[in-house]
Structures are given as structure tokens and as C-alpha cells.
Amino acid sequence: MPAPIRLRELIRTIRTARTQAEEREMIQKECAAIRSSFREEDNTYRCRNVAKLLYMHMLGYPAHFGQLECLKLIASQKFTDKRIGYLGAMLLLDERQDVHLLMTNCIKNDLNHSTQYVQGLALCTLGCMGSSEMCRDLAGEVEKLLKTSNSYLRKKAALCAVHVIRKVPELMEMFLPATKNLLNEKNHGVLHTSVVLLTEMCERSPDMLAHFRKLVPQLVRILKNLIMSGYSPEHDVSGISDPFLQVRILRLLRILGRNDDDSSEAMNDILAQVATNTETSKNVGNAILYETVLTIMDIKSESGLRVLAINILGRFLLNNDKNIRYVALTSLLKTVQTDHNAVQRHRSTIVDCLKDLDVSIKRRAMELSFALVNGNNVRGMMKELLYFLDSCEPEFKADCASGIFLAAEKYAPSKRWHIDTIMRVLTTAGSYVRDDAVPNLIQLITNSVEMHAYTVQRLYKAILGDYSQQPLVQVASWCIGEYGDLLVSGQCEEEEPIQVTEDEVLDILESILISNMSASVTRGYALTAIMKLSTRFTCTVNRIKKVVSIYGSSIDVELQQRAVEYNALFKKYDHMRPALLERMPVMEKVTTNGPTEIVQTNGETEPAVLETKPPPSGLQPGSQCNKDTGAGGSMLNLQKSLCLDVMEMTSVMLRMVSRFCKSPDHYFFSAGIPSITAYNKNGLKIDFTFERSNTNPSVTVITIQASNSTELDMTDFVFQAAVPKTFQLQLLSPSSSVIPAFNSGTITQVIKVLNPQKVSDSENS
Amino acid sequence: TVRVSWPCGGCSGRLRQQTWKIHFILLFSRQGKLRLQKWYTTLPDKEKKKIVREIVQIILARHQKTSSFVDWKDLKLVYKRYASLYFCCAIEDQDNELLTLEVVHRYVELLDRYFGNVCELDIIFNFEKAYFILDEFIIGGEVQDTSKRSAVKAIEDSDMLQETVEEYMNKPAF
Numbered sequence: 001m002p003a004p005i006r007l008r009e010l011i012r013t014i015r016t017a018r019t020q021a022e023e024r025e026m027i028q029k030e031c032a033a034i035r036s037s038f039r040e041e042d043n044t045y046r047c048r049n050v051a052k053l054l055y056m057h058m059l060g061y062p063a064h065f066g067q068l069e070c071l072k073l074i075a076s077q078k079f080t081d082k083r084i085g086y087l088g089a090m091l092l093l094d095e096r097q098d099v100h101l102l103m104t105n106c107i108k109n110d111l112n113h114s115t116q117y118v119q120g121l122a123l124c125t126l127g128c129m130g131s132s133e134m135c136r137d138l139a140g141e142v143e144k145l146l147k148t149s150n151s152y153l154r155k156k157a158a159l160c161a162v163h164v165i166r167k168v169p170e171l172m173e174m175f176l177p178a179t180k181n182l183l184n185e186k187n188h189g190v191l192h193t194s195v196v197l198l199t200e201m202c203e204r205s206p207d208m209l210a211h212f213r214k215l216v217p218q219l220v221r222i223l224k225n226l227i228m229s230g231y232s233p234e235h236d237v238s239g240i241s242d243p244f245l246q247v248r249i250l251r252l253l254r255i256l257g258r259n260d261d262d263s264s265e266a267m268n269d270i271l272a273q274v275a276t277n278t279e280t281s282k283n284v285g286n287a288i289l290y291e292t293v294l295t296i297m298d299i300k301s302e303s304g305l306r307v308l309a310i311n312i313l314g315r316f317l318l319n320n321d322k323n324i325r326y327v328a329l330t331s332l333l334k335t336v337q338t339d340h341n342a343v344q345r346h347r348s349t350i351v352d353c354l355k356d357l358d359v360s361i362k363r364r365a366m367e368l369s370f371a372l373v374n375g376n377n378v379r380g381m382m383k384e385l386l387y388f389l390d391s392c393e394p395e396f397k398a399d400c401a402s403g404i405f406l407a408a409e410k411y412a413p414s415k416r417w418h419i420d421t422i423m424r425v426l427t428t429a430g431s432y433v434r435d436d437a438v439p440n441l442i443q444l445i446t447n448s449v450e451m452h453a454y455t456v457q458r459l460y461k462a463i464l465g466d467y468s469q470q471p472l473v474q475v476a477s478w479c480i481g482e483y484g485d486l487l488v489s490g491q492c493e494e495e496e497p498i499q500v501t502e503d504e505v506l507d508i509l510e511s512i513l514i515s516n517m518s519a520s521v522t523r524g525y526a527l528t529a530i531m532k533l534s535t536r537f538t539c540t541v542n543r544i545k546k547v548v549s550i551y552g553s554s555i556d557v558e559l560q561q562r563a564v565e566y567n568a569l570f571k572k573y574d575h576m577r578p579a580l581l582e583r584m585p586v587m588e589k590v591t592t593n594g595p596t597e598i599v600q601t602n603g604e605t606e607p608a609v610l611e612t613k614p615p616p617s618g619l620q621p622g623s624q625c626n627k628d629t630g631a632g633g634s635m636l637n638l639q640k641s642l643c644l645d646v647m648e649m650t651s652v653m654l655r656m657v658s659r660f661c662k663s664p665d666h667y668f669f670s671a672g673i674p675s676i677t678a679y680n681k682n683g684l685k686i687d688f689t690f691e692r693s694n695t696n697p698s699v700t701v702i703t704i705q706a707s708n709s710t711e712l713d714m715t716d717f718v719f720q721a722a723v724p725k726t727f728q729l730q731l732l733s734p735s736s737s738v739i740p741a742f743n744s745g746t747i748t749q750v751i752k753v754l755n756p757q758k759v760s761d762s763e764n765s
Numbered sequence: 766t767v768r769v770s771w772p773c774g775g776c777s778g779r780l781r782q783q784t785w786k787i788h789f790i791l792l793f794s795r796q797g798k799l800r801l802q803k804w805y806t807t808l809p810d811k812e813k814k815k816i817v818r819e820i821v822q823i824i825l826a827r828h829q830k831t832s833s834f835v836d837w838k839d840l841k842l843v844y845k846r847y848a849s850l851y852f853c854c855a856i857e858d859q860d861n862e863l864l865t866l867e868v869v870h871r872y873v874e875l876l877d878r879y880f881g882n883v884c885e886l887d888i889i890f891n892f893e894k895a896y897f898i899l900d901e902f903i904i905g906g907e908v909q910d911t912s913k914r915s916a917v918k919a920i921e922d923s924d925m926l927q928e929t930v931e932e933y934m935n936k937p938a939f
Binding site for chain 1: 784785799800801802805807809814828830831832833834835836861862863864866867868871889890892893896897900901904905907908909910911912913914915919922923926927928
């Protein structure tokens with residue numbers, strides 16, 4: 001049997017393959033040879049064969065049949081075998097294969113081997129991939145090695161201990177005695193890994209943290225020595241002595257100084273020293289400065305030190321190195337809440353970063369910019385941010401638009417400016433605006449009573465040229481439906497009123513209805529708008545009637561239903577039409593459950609929807625709730641669709657009211673109104689049951705019951721209702737604001753609607 | 766955007782664990798060929814392959830004039846190109862990116878010290894040595910030694926322990 005080919009030769013051969021198929025053939029041939037060699041239990045060349053297998057594994061080919069062979073290599077007495085065996089174990093095995101446990105005994109023996117390099121291999125393997133079971137079995141050995149005087153082993157044992165603690169936190173206690181003298185070491189490797197170990201323990205246990213606080217003076221001393229010491233070739237990086245150790249010490253100091261006045265006081269001087277004396281010409285110095293800044297900001301430092309830190313970040317912002325700028329923006333984002341004024345001073349530099357080429361820098365600059373907007377700078381900032389919205393990548397547009405809306409709402413200097421800003425966003429990034437922005441904007445516009453004429457005119461002009469941007473078209477349709485009378489009568493005061501006829505308005509609305517680009521929802525808006533105009537326009541009512549009747553046979557069920565009901569309104573309830581379609585009243589501010597609230601104007605570093613909100617009660621921390629298919633995803637969809645359904649609810653209410661409008665006598669004295677399911681979508685179901693009030697026959701008592709068949713509880717559930725002016729509405733308190741999941745409970749709420757007996761035709765306001 | 770959470774193989778317990786370890790290190794060529802992969806978290810093989818493909822694509826598409834940092838899932842990728850090889854480290858969101866650049870640089874220096882004027886071919890033909898050196902520098906995603914010399918010395922001493930010298934020559938000629 002010829003010796004199997006050597007590793008390097010195999011590599012050379014495989015590299016000559018010109019196609020993927022050729023390579024695959026070579027690999028298969030070699031794998032077959034290796035397999036038979038394994039079967040023959042060849043001890044001499046096992047090592048060579050496994051090494052080759054590892055190479056092929058890296059190329060992407062399966063190598064699981066070599067797993068047991070790795071174990072055999074580890075058990076061998078030969079160092080060459082062990083080296084490859086342990087490497088193979090780390091590459092091919094992990095805790096998910098039961099076979100890995102077979103390693104435990106070998107590792108245990110090797111941890112006690114006479115050769116330190118064998119011990120090193122064992123420690124390394126355990127520290128990289130040891131499972132919880134292995135860690136439990138071998139923790140004692142690791143603890144022993146943590147106390148050895150051999151620094152080569154001690155440093156590895158420390159990191160191994162870190163891994164053990166990460167896998168089996170309960171074992172942390174047993175390492176405590178061994179940590180006693182760790183910081184007395186001169187060896188930098190041991191020092192570094194000791195600091196890592198101490199950091200891990202302090203992060204995991206408040207008791208440990210309290211216990212190790214007494215190390216602060218020693219840590220400060222070590223750091224000082226590092227800075228003051230002369231040149232040490234072994235640990236020097238561009239004139240700085242052991243930056244890795246410096247950073248880890250700074251980090252440990254941060255953890256120890258957090259929320260503790262005394263510790264923070266004790267490290268004050270050294271932090272100031274590092275902050276002022278560190279060389280900033282190279283990346284390594286800036287790495288240390290960065291860590292120093294993070295520490296200063298996190299502990300209870302005095303204000304002078306904090307200002308020093310912010311100024312370092314300010315200087316970072318001006319650095320040519322993009323990496324430094326990136327890091328500065330990230331840190332400023334973290335501190336903008338607590339040190340708002342200090343960060344404001346760097347506002348113009350931050351705004352300049354909006355124009356950077358790097359996507360990550362742009363994103364951070366955008367988030368930071370929103371955090372810095374206030375009443376004083378809002379005009380200038382919005383100008384920059386609108387410009388940014390115009391030119392930025394699509395992935396930013398939605399967040400930027402939401403951010404602008406929020407900031408505008410908070411700090412708008414005037415209503416006109418507010419409307420103009422909204423218009424600008426809708427026209428620049430109209431298709432990226434979030435769905436829930438539409439109802440929010442509609443509400444805003446409704447409440448800006450004196451701006452109605454101006455708003456509808458501007459919106460009309462905006463969609464004349466282009467009605468492809470759905471959110472823009474939806475808002476515009478709604479406004480035209482509401483304020484179309486102002487539009488044709490040319491009542492605008494803010495700017496030159498345009499001349500537009502009723503027919504022209506209907507033209508555009510009908511174009512939207514017909515257009516391929518219009519989403520179903522948008523069509524709904526357009527149709528309802530057309531209907532509303534029947535009470536606001538004087539010359540074109542017949543045209544409107546015609547349009548409405550055409551859509552009575554639309555394929556789109558939603559449109560069809562609306563059209564049929566509007567038709568009914570024309571035919572049978574024409575006397576009710578003005579009342580039903582009159583101007584919407586000023587709406588009370590609704591706190592939405594939707595995504596608008598999470599936009600990053602308050603400087604949080606986590607803009608994602610599901611991360612900033614506390615998880616709903618049904619969610620487990622370990623579950624993959626953020627996956628698209630998981631519960632969290634459907635929560636987001638539900639919120640979105642609830643917002644979309646604002647209009648649908650209005651439609652439902654119209655229908656509801658129309659039922660009341662039938663002669664009250666007819667209905668109330670007969671069998672009673674049958675209960676209906678007013679809403680049933682995405683797991684949320686709302687049922688209405690009706691009763692006549694005992695005390696007043698004009699009052700109908702509606703009991704709503706909301707149930708939830710999804711896997712998550714629905715919190716902050718608020719039911720709102722609106723009725724035309726002729727009716728009176730009373731909403732009693734709901735039973736709760738949380739609908740439990742899995743239909744395990746309901747929210748009940750009572751609504752009383754008063755319908756005065758006489759409804760006159762002339763009522764029209 | 767919804768952030769996908771990253772399974773942290775080495776941590777248990779708190780949801781927002783503050784660890785600073787490196788999650789994985791990848792070395793790949795400009796054509797996207799993998800030269801080294803070191804994982805400090807537990808993942809199925811299939812998942813690893815998918816991740817490697819994804820990350821290689823992201824980094825190879827990066828413009829010259831961008832920063833060395835990429836937000837990816839809830840980790841950060843720190844990468845740097847040395848000649849024809851990309852070195853990529855995945856760190857936690859809270860970790861110090863600038864220091865990670867230094868970690869990468871130190872690894873390159875160690876390779877250079879061992880191989881003498883290291884190039885991609887050295888890594889290809891001696892991939893196991895590249896792993897050995899890495900394992901002397903980093904354990905469990907944490908740096909174990911900050912000295913420039915001791916890691917290389919340990920490997921050289923270990924080489925001497927090998928029983929069959931002809932099998933693994935230190936600096937093979939090819």
C-alpha cells in the first residue's frame with residue numbers, strides 16, 4: 001500500500017483543477033482513499049489524512065467521517081498527532097455532537113501532561129469549544145492550572161476559566177480563590193487574561209463586582225506604569241506600551257467605577273492623564289482614547305472630565321480617518337441624552353457627516369442629527385435633513401421621513417412651516433413613508449384648521465403631475481375629499497389661489513381610481529373622497545353618482561362594498577347624506593401603537609422597532625422573536641394593518657350609523673338589531689352587540705367585545721369612535737387595555753349612542 | 766428594519782449579556798475563497814457556510830473609501846485587506862472597533878514573523894500553521910498574549926517537538 005499523498009502535494013494538485021467539476025472529482029478520489037485508510041486503522045498516516053481532510057473541509061466539502069479519527073489522534077502519544085487532532089476537533093466537532101464528550105478524558109489527561117505545549121493544546125481546545133458538560137467535568141483541572149507559576153499555562157487557564165464561566169455560570173465561585181494574586185503578575189499575557197477573567201466575573205455577579213472594587217487602586221497603578229514606562233520592544237505598538245492591556249484595564253475600571261462614587265474618584269486622575277497624554281497620530285492611540293472616553297462617560301466622573309471626553313470625540317469627528325469618525329458618531333449617539341449641550345457644540349460637524357460616502361457613518365450622523373434637533377435649530381436642521389432625504393440611499397428614507405415628521409411635530413415654529421415640511425417629505429420620499437404616517441398626517445392636517453385651504457391646494461398641485469407615490473396620494477385624496485370646496489372656491493390665503501374646477505378635481509380622483517399604480521387602499525381613499533365631494537360640490541353631483549354606481553360592480557370587494565353603500569346613500573338616504581359626509585371634527589390626539597414612536601429623535605442607539613419596546617408579556621427572551629415568521633414579526637404586521645384600517649373603521653362606523661338612520665321605530669320595536677362582527681383581521685376580532693337603553697328609547701347601548709387569537713397579548717388597546725354631529729356618543733371605560741392571547745379573555749366596553757328622534761333634511765353644517 | 770438576533774454560543778443567562786469576545790474570524794481572498802475560518806460560537810455547519818457566503822459578499826462589495834466597519838445583524842464586522850487577503854473579525858456591538866483593528870494587525874504581524882514576509886500562498890499551503898498561530902494568540906475569542914514574540918516562539922518550540930520533521934517543514938519551498 002503506497003503512502004497516502006502528502007498534504008502540500010494534495011493542495012498543489014487541487015489548485016491545478018480548472019473547473020469546479022474537476023476539483024470535485026479530485027476531492028472525491030482522495031476522500032475515498034482516506035476513508036479506506038481510516039478503515040484500515042492506519043496509525044502512521046492518520047495525522048496526514050486528517051490534515052488533508054481539514055483542507056478539503058475548508059473548501060466546503062463534507063468531512064464528518066473524520067470526527068472519530070480526530071479523537072484517535074488526540075489520544076495518541078505523538079505530539080504531531082495531538083496537534084492535528086485538537087485542530088480537527090475544533091474544526092469538525094462541537095457540543096451538538098454527542099461524540100465530542102469522548103474528548104473529555106483525553107483532555108483531562110493532557111491537562112496534566114508533562115509537556116506544557118500539550119497542556120496548552122488541551123486548554124486551548126477546552127477554552128474554544130468546550131461544552132457545558134465538559135466544562136463541568138474539567139473545571140477543577142482548569143482551576144488548578146490557574147494557580148500554577150508557569151505563566152504560559154496560567155494565561156491560557158485564565159481564558160479557559162472565562163469560557164467555563166460563560167458556559168456554566170454557577171461554577172464562577174470556584175475560581176474566586178485563584179484570582180487572589182493574579183494582578184501581581186509581571187507577565188503581560190497573564191495580566192491581560194486576568195483582567196479579562198475579572199471583567200467577566202464582575203459583569204456576571206454584583207457580589208463579585210463589589211468584592212473586586214478594592215482592586216481599583218492596583219489597576220490604576222498598573223495602568224500608570226504602562227504609560228510611564230520606557231520603551232518595551234516586546235509590547236510596543238507605535239510608541240505605545242501594550243495598548244491591548246491598557247484598553248482592557250480601562251474597561252474593567254469602567255465596570256468597577258459605574259455607580260460608585262469612591263471608585264470613580266480613585267480613577268479620575270489616571271483617566272485625565274490618559275485622555276491628555278495619549279498620542280493620537282495612529283489608530284492605536286485613538287483606540288485607547290476611545291476606550292477612555294467610554295469609561296469617562298459611564299462612571300461617575302466630574303463634569304470637567306466629561307467635557308474633556310466630549311471634546312476628544314469632537315476632535316475625532318474632524319479626523320481624516322473614516323474609522324475614527326465612525327467611532328466618534330457612535331459614541332456621541334450614546335451620550336447625546338446625558339450631555340446634550342456639549343454635543344450640540346459639534347452639531348455642524350455632525351451635519352457635515354451626512355454627506356459622507358460611508359453608509360454606516362451616514363446612518364449614525366442621521367440618528368445623531370435627529371437627536372440634536374430642538375426649538376432653536378429646527379429650521380436649519382430640517383433644511384439639512386430634507387436635503388439628506390432627497391439624496392440618501394433608499395434604506396434610509398423610511399427612517400429619515402419618520403424622523404422628520406416627529407421632529408416637525410415637536411418643534412414646528414409655525415403651522416405653515418409644518419405643512420410645508422410634510423409636503424416636502426411626501427413629494428421627495430413619498431413612497432418610502434411608513435403606512436402609519438398617513439393617518440397621523442391626516443389628523444395633523446385636520447387639526448390645523450386655518451391651513452386647510454392652503455394644504456389642499458398644495459396637495460392638489462403635488463399629485464397633478466404624478467400620482468404614483470401612495471402615501472402622498474392617500475393624504476391628498478383624503479384632503480381633497482374633505483376640503484374640495486375650499487379648493488374650487490379659491491380661498492387660499494397663504495399663497496396665490498389656483499383656478500380649478502369641480503370637474504378637474506374629479507378628473508384627478510378618477511385617474512387615481514383607474515391607475516395601475518394605485519394600491520387598493522389608495523383607491524378606497526379616492527372613492528370615499530369622491531363621495532364626500534357630493535356634498536361639497538354643486539355642479540357635479542350627477543357625475544359623482546355615476547362614478548359611484550360604476551364601482552358598485554368593481555372586482556375589488558372593498559371598493560364594491562363602499563360603492564354599493566354610497567349608492568344606497570344616494571338612493572334611499574339622501575336626506576342623511578349631508579350629515580354623514582360633513583367635515584370631520586378636530587380629532588383628539590391618538591397614541592398609536594404603531595412604529596412612529598420608536599424613531600430615533602431621542603438619540604437611542606437602537607432604532608429597530610422590536611428592540612426598543614419592552615417585549616410583550618407573552619415573549620420569551622431566548623425565542624427567535626425577531627425572525628420574519630415569528631411572533632414579533634406578526635406583531636409588527638398587526639400594528640401596521642391596524643393603522644391601515646383606520647379608514648376601514650370609519651367605513652364600518654358609517655355603515656353602523658346608516659343602520660341607525662333607518663327609522664328607529666322600525667328597528668327598535670322589532671326583534672332588535674342583530675349583533676355583528678365589526679372587525680376580524682390578523683387575530684383581532686371585535687363584536688358589537690346592541691340593546692335599547694331601558695331609560696331612554698333614543699339611546700342604543702352597544703357593547704363591544706374584543707378578542708385576540710394571536711400568540712401575543714395585545715397591550716395598550718384603545719377603542720375610539722366618532723359619530724356625526726347629529727348623534728351623541730358616550731364611551732364608558734373599557735374593562736382593560738390588554739387583550740390576552742389565544743382568545744383567553746376579552747376586553748369589554750360599553751358605548752352609548754343617542755339618536756334624536758327628529759333628523760331634519762336641512763341639517764347641514 | 767428588524768434586527769435578527771445572533772445566537773451567542775458562549776454566553777448563557779442574561780438577555781443583554783455584555784461580553785466583548787470575538788465571535789468569529791474569517792480570512793478570504795479577493796475572489797472570495799476562504800483561507801481560514803475560526804468560530805468562537807457554536808453553529809451548524811450549514812449556517813456557517815451561509816454566513817461566510819453572505820459576509821464575503823458584503824465585504825467584497827465595499828467601496829474603497831468606506832470605513833472598516835460594517836453593521837451586520839447585531840454584530841459588527843471589522844475588516845482589513847492585507848495584500849490579497851481580507852481579514853474579517855466579528856465583534857459585539859459594544860466592543861472597541863479600533864482595538865480590533867489592532868488585533869487583526871497583530872495577527873498579521875505574527876504570521877509575518879513566523880513565515881517571513883508572509884503572503885497568501887503561505888497561508889494556503891500551511892493553513893494548519895495559520896491556525897496554530899491564531900490559537901496561540903486568541904482563545905475563546907479573547908486575546909491571550911500581547912507580546913509580539915512569545916506566540917511565535919511557542920509555535921517554533923512546538924514545531925521542534927514534532928516527531929516527523931520531514932512531514933511538516935517550517936517554510937516549505939514550492
